[in-house]
Amino acid sequence: MAPKPVRPGECPQCWQHAYDKSIHRALKPGEDCPQCVSHMISGCPFLTPKKPSRWW
Ligand SMILES: [Zn+2]
Ligand SMILES: [Zn+2]
Structure with missing residues (x-):
């Protein structure tokens, strides 16, 4: 299966987990994903740049 490319302005991790x-199937039933929880609490540390082909 081909992974969906991350939309600009989205968090790659949250996108991938969504x-x-x-990824979440590896967790026990009722167990929270620590990575998603940390992003939910403190926000996403990194968002995909809007124009990935133009860094400068
Ligand atoms: Zn997750
Ligand atoms: Zn995130």
Whole structure:
């Protein structure tokens, strides 16, 4: 299966976790994903740049 490319302005991790269900499938039932929880609490540390082809 081809992973969806991250939309500009979105968090790659949250994006990946939202679309790749296998990441959360590794968790026990009722267990929270620590990575998603940390992003929910303190926000996303990194967002995909709006124009990835033009850094400068
Ligand atoms: Zn997650
Ligand atoms: Zn995030």
